[in-house]
């Protein structure tokens with residue numbers, strides 16, 4: 038049996054076919070379609086038709102909240118409000134579809150062999166990208182909340198009356214911990230470049246990374262206090278080249294909370310699955326829920 042694992046982003050669609058052992062047997066990349074969800078479903082149907090191996094079921098991750106039982110999806114990134122995309126994709130492809138949040142998919146990929154939290158039962162996952170996404174694993178299972186939209190970890194408030202967030206609130210963690218926030222603190226230098234230059238000893242970039250790391254430390258410590266997880270995994274764009282970031286986060290831990298930095302040092306780790314995490318994790322969740 039084959040499973041399609043699809044990572045739907047605002048820019049690209051990453052498409053993979055996985056066998057029963059979750060080995061990837063085919064991949065494809067296509068441009069994403071924003072706004073028109075039916076066109077996006079047809080794009081995916083095209084990728085399936087072009088694939089040398091036909092999937093039996095589909096798992097897809099989207100950057101947004103997937104409500105259950107309604108199946109309604111909200112995604113600022115895809116410009117969807119109340120879109121029933123799972124149903125559309127099922128109708129267009131004729132296959133069973135499991136739709137999920139992209140951070141949840143990335144977390145599931147990290148639970149596999151070689152992943153950052155393989156074998157662990159309690160994990161907090163943060164994606165530090167365009168925005169900040171989150172996912173939780175509690176007692177070995179994804180924690181979903183009553184309507185499946187739990188773990189919006191980018192939108193708890195770390196700054197009262199802080200910067201206005203896209204969600205409508207002010208001072209959300211996302212405004213201080215996303216890749217865009219690092220870029221803002223680095224005077225417009227892109228996040229990945231700021232990290233690389235800081236690692237090479239550029240004083241201005243070191244200052245920016247350190248400031249950003251303090252914001253991240255506040256969120257990481259808060260989440261540790263709430264969940265006391267075995268691991269807090271940092272994924273997303275900022276996690277590549279993130280070794281220097283971890284170092285600076287740990288430096289700020291004692292000033293954030295009355296916590297031993299060693300406790301956070303043991304828990305904090307960088308994602309390992311990176312580029313294919315979304316599609317692999319979507320396939321894992323489809324197998325878990327549809328078979």
Ligand SMILES: [Zn+2]
Nearest residue numbers: 192202204209
């Ligand atoms: Zn927000």
